[in-house]
Each structure stands twice: as C-alpha cells, then as structure tokens.
C-alpha cells in the first residue's frame with residue numbers, strides 16, 4: 061500500500077467583522093501532484109504490491125485470451141478500448157525508440173471462466189483476480205465477463221509514468237469484488253437537455269469508477285425528450301424542441317449499447333403521477349385540471365387517477381419502454397405528489413366520495429400507484445420507487461426496491477424500509493446538485509450507508525446507492541466537471557470495503573484518479589490546489 065504523502069489541512073472559515081465569510085487556507089498548504097501513481101480507484105478489496113516495477117511495452121502491448129478462456133465481443137471491445145488508453149497513458153512522451161529493458165511487461169492474458177452474459181444485471185458477478193509478477197505477461201481471471209471488465213479497468217490504472225517517462229507497473233496482486241451490487245449515477249435530461257455525446261462521456265466516467273448503473277431520469281415536468289413511437293406527441297409537444305432536444309429510439313439504443321459494453325445497466329425513470337407537466341402536453345386528458353372555485357383555472361396537476369384512459373396510456377407507454385430499454389428494472393418515481401390540484405377538482409372529489417375515500421388523498425395516490433405497479437409487473441418489469449410510495453402506505457410487491465432520498469435521517473428511513481422487508485437504495489447523502497466551495501467529496505465519502513439500526517438481514521436488503529446530479533443548473537457545458545470527481549467518492553464508498561474510509565488516505569489517490577480522468581479526456585474538476593502531470597488539453 062502507498063503511504064499517505066500529505067496531510068490535508070482543514071479549511072478554516074474565518075468570520076469577518078462585517079459578518080461576511082472568507083475562506084482561508086492554513087499554511088503550509090499541501091499541494092497535490094503526482095502523489096499516488098499506480099493506485100486504483102475505487103480501492104480494491106485486496107491490493108498487495110511492492111516497489112519493484114516492470115517497464116511496460118506500451119507500443120506493442122497485447123491483450124490475449126488464456127487457452128481455456130471463453131471469448132466474446134464484450135471482451136474484444138474492451139481489448140480495443142484499453143489498448144487505446146494504455147497507448148494514451150504515455151501522453152506526449154511516447155518512447156518509441158527506447159531499447160527494450162527486461163523483464164518487460166508485454167501483455168495481459170485474460171481468463172474468462174464462464175460464457176459471456178449479454179447484458180449486465182443486478183445479480184452480475186463483478187469479482188476478479190489480477191496478477192502482475194515477474195513474468196512477461198500479467199494475468200486477469202474472472203468468473204464472468206463483468207469481472208473481466210472491472211479487472212481491465214484496474215489494470216489500466218496500475219500503469220504509471222516514471223520520472224524518465226517510461227510507463228511502468230508495480231509488482232501487484234489484486235483480488236477484488238464490490239461491496240454493493242447497485243452503484244448508480246442519476247442524470248436528469250429533463251430540466252436541461254444533455255447531448256448524447258455528453259451522456260456517453262459520462263458513461264466512460266462511470267466505467268473508470270466501476271459505477272454499474274446509469275439511472276436515466278429521462279423526463280420530468282420541464283421537458284419530455286423521449287421519443288415514443290406509440291405516443292409521438294409526447295416529445296413533439298413536450299420536448300424543449302421536437303427536432304433537436306430529443307432522444308430517438310436510435311439515441312436510446314446507442315446509449316444502452318455503449319453502457320452495456322462497459323458493464324453498465326441503463327435504468328430509465330418515468331416518474332408519475334407527479335413531475336408530469338411535460339407529459340400532459342402531448343396527451344390531453346392525462347393530467348388533472350386544477351380548479352379555482354367551480355371553474356378550471358388553466359393549470360394542471362398530477363396524472364388523473366380516476367379515469368381508465370390513464371391506465372391504458374401507462375400500459376402502452378411502459379410496454380414500449382420495456383422493449384426499448386433492456387434492463388429488468390424501471391424506476392417508477394412516485395415522489396413529491398402535490399395534493400392541492402386533486403383537492404380542487406370536483407370530479408376527482410366525487411369519484412373519491414363514491415369510492416369511500418373522501419378527503420384521503422394519500423389513498424387516492426395509493427390507488428394510482430397500485431395500478432401502475434400492477435401494470436409494470438404484468439409487463440414483466442421489476443421496479444424501483446422513491447421512498448414516498450412506501451411512506452404513504454402503498455402496498456408494493458415484496459421485490460420492490462425503495463430509493464431513500466429525503467435527507468432527514470435517511471438512516472431511520474433505511475431502518476424502516478428494510479424492516480418492512482423491502483430492498484433499499486441510498487441516495488440522500490449524495491445529491492451532487494447541491495454545491496458549495498471546498499471539498500464536499502469528503503462528506504460524501506464519510507457517509508457510511510450501513511450505519512442504520514437493523515438486523516443483519518436488514519443490512520443485506522441495502523443493495524447499494526446512487527449519486528444524483530439533478531439537472532436544474534447543469535447542461536452539456538458543466539455536467540461532467542460537476543459530476544467528477546465528486547461522484548468518485550460515492551463510487552469508492554459503494555465498491556470498497558467498509559474499512560476503506562479515511563479521507564486523508566483517500567485524498568492523494570483521488571487526486572491521482574482525477575488526473576487520470578483528465579488525461580483520458582474527462583473534464584473532471586480539481587479537488588484541491590496542486591497539479592497534474594498531464595494537464596487538461598496540455
């Protein structure tokens with residue numbers, strides 16, 4: 061293990077007489093440079109290395125299959141990607157004419173011990189073993205193709221550039237597997253349109269951090285960029301621009317394939333019955349008309365749960381979504397349903413009266429959600445919901461995943477959700493849309509997800525978490541630097557053992573990882589004063 065080279069000073073907040081606040085750094089300021097070369101982020105479960113290094117034959121580096129290995133396109137595509145990354149790791153200082161020194165690391169031999177799976181899943185096996193010893197070829201072994209992908213990422217991170225400009229790798233043995241099965245990032249393409257290339261760039265970022273779920277919050281109140289074949293008016297009338305600010309079937313397929321090749325699931329979210337203003341524009345009669353007194357006031361509220369056309373619409377839309385997205389899960393939303401519009405609408409109130417639920421709008425919400433859950437299950441979907449669905453007493457299927465997002469004692473909510481026997485995802489401490497100056501990644505890093513009251517069985521029901529970057533203040537111009545490396549903190553918390561939790565020890569590794577992302581073309585923002593060996597576009 062690398063010794064920690066610098067201690068990070070705290071940032072002192074100095075209150076000035078005029079009550080304005082100013083940040084001042086304690087001195088001496090530790091600068092972050094090339095402080096942790098060859099370290100892996102997120103930290104593997106077991107990483108044993110020595111100071112012995114092998115020069116790497118960058119220009120002629122070969123990926124090969126072990127003789128008994130299974131082979132497939134997922135591995136072959138990874139050979140190509142990591143081959144390019146390894147060549148690029150030499151920056152501008154490629155040493156083409158350097159005489160070969162021995163022993164030289166000339167390749168990585170991959171041993172995939174089971175047939176390739178086609179698409180990643182919640183149950184996928186991401187474990188792997190990686191060995192770089194005195195032999196000329198390093199070895200990577202895994203029981204599934206997903207472990208091979210994770211191991212190749214780790215291998216690529218082990219290579220570093222010595223002072224003489226030679227790419228080297230330490231003698232290393234890694235045995236690794238993730239702590240949590242679901243390690244997600246939410247991107248929101250409704251508040252702002254995020255161009256497809258920017259989404260792909262962030263999927264690369266996810267692969268570099270062993271994130272395995274892209275939670276695509278694809279539509280919301282503000283815009284409906286998803287192009288539906290059965291309901292083309294949804295994007296024609298609900299997108300910011302029906303030609304330029306949309307995701308066609310081909311765009312969606314491209315994102316899913318790009319993610320699949322990197323072992324990343326794409327879970328779409330179609331949030332209802334709230335957060336649906338843009339959906340209502342292309343589907344008259346879907347939303348509740350809000351009233352002032354006895355007249356409609358021109359505003360619309362959540363989806364109208366009292367008419368059958370609503371459920372026909374949901375059934376048709378979700379059936380199409382199931383065929384465009386490959387994942388077994390859909391996120392059904394269910395958060396922040398405002399009752400005031402339902403309360404104002406006479407037809408809704410009459411319906412509630414005739415169904416014995418006068419004044420009980422939570423019950424009305426239940427009626428809606430229950431039917432949407434049943435429709436989704438009948439289509440063959442497993443589903444994730446935001447916590448309000450359970451908080452409001454909706455009876456959900458036993459295999460439902462409940463995502464905890466409200467940042468008011470999320471530990472209590474996890475205790476409650478898992479006591480009910482549901483699986484849970486934690487997002488509350490990791491809302492990356494909240495920004496402030498300083499090193500907020502340390503807060504994300506320090507939140508221990510399993511620290512809630514519950515039995516061992518309950519702890520097992522926590523299947524992971526998500527970093528959420530809501531889209532109000534990010535578009536293609538800033539979404540990537542705002543996400544990275546802040547989301548990397550969450551990535552390590554969810555992948556590495558619970559004991560890997562020391563921010564001071566993590567700082568030089570995270571800095572190195574951020575520099576590595578920069579060198580690979582991800583405009584990840586800086587952590588702290590310092591420098592990278594290869595600066596952005598330098």
Ligand SMILES: *[C@@H]1O[C@H](CO)[C@@H](O)[C@H](O)[C@H]1NC(C)=O
Pocket residue numbers: 061062063097098099109110111112113230
């Ligand atoms: C790699 O080797 C160098 C010396 O060449 C040493 O300084 C460094 O600590 C080693 N890194 C790891 C992760 O073992």
Ligand SMILES: *[C@@H]1O[C@H](CO)[C@@H](O)[C@H](O)[C@H]1NC(C)=O
Pocket residue numbers: 368
């Ligand atoms: C709506 O569906 C329910 C259940 O299938 C049925 O009983 C009812 O008559 C339908 N209402 C209308 C207005 O079609």
Ligand SMILES: *[C@@H]1O[C@H](CO)[C@@H](O)[C@H](O)[C@H]1NC(C)=O
Pocket residue numbers: 414415416
């Ligand atoms: C409503 O409640 C009344 C009285 O408890 C009962 O007789 C009736 O069957 C209920 N109707 C419905 C639709 O549940």
Ligand SMILES: *[C@@H]1O[C@H](CO)[C@@H](O)[C@H](O)[C@H]1NC(C)=O
Pocket residue numbers: 471472511512513
């Ligand atoms: C767990 O419960 C105990 C006793 O009810 C309480 O004192 C403690 O603060 C709780 N811990 C957490 C992490 O909620």
